[in-house]
Amino acid sequence: MVAVNYLAILACAVLSMVLGFLWYGPLFGKIWTKLMGWSKADMEKGMADKKAMMKNYGIQFVGSLFMVFVLAHALVFAKAYLHEDGVSAGLQTGFWNWIGFVAPVTLTGVLWEGKPWKLWFLYNGYNLTFLLLSGVILSLWV
Numbered sequence: 001m002v003a004v005n006y007l008a009i010l011a012c013a014v015l016s017m018v019l020g021f022l023w024y025g026p027l028f029g030k031i032w033t034k035l036m037g038w039s040k041a042d043m044e045k046g047m048a049d050k051k052a053m054m055k056n057y058g059i060q061f062v063g064s065l066f067m068v069f070v071l072a073h074a075l076v077f078a079k080a081y082l083h084e085d086g087v088s089a090g091l092q093t094g095f096w097n098w099i100g101f102v103a104p105v106t107l108t109g110v111l112w113e114g115k116p117w118k119l120w121f122l123y124n125g126y127n128l129t130f131l132l133l134s135g136v137i138l139s140l141w142v
Contacts, residue, residue: 008141016064090139094131
């Protein structure tokens with residue numbers, strides 16, 4: 001059994017929500033809505049349905065918990081494989097998990113759903129940032 005720090009995992013899941021708020025809000029919100037093809041009215045309509053919005057936030061939070069739980073396990077094995085510890089191990093683990101699992105899977109949107117590459121880069125910028133930061137947090141806290 002791999003020992004993980006559940007408080008660190010919880011902190012990373014909270015980080016995902018804060019980073020998501022910043023990423024898809026003040027930082028890149030206008031670009032994101034444009035790439036999604038949403039109007040201001042579409043955004044207002046979506047935000048008006050508080051129950052659906054809270055449900056989506058809850059599901060996203062649980063998804064983040066699972067992702068970070070798995071990342072914490074990968075970090076334990078990566079430390080042994082990389083013979084590194086601390087921030088470097090966290091960054092490498094976050095990066096390799098992103099490039100090996102997240103980046104290829106999200107290509108579906110571009111290749112088969114007709115989404116623009118800019119949207120892929122926007123999504124993956126968030127995912128890479130989240131996994132890198134989570135890797136650092138876990139490597140320092142686990």
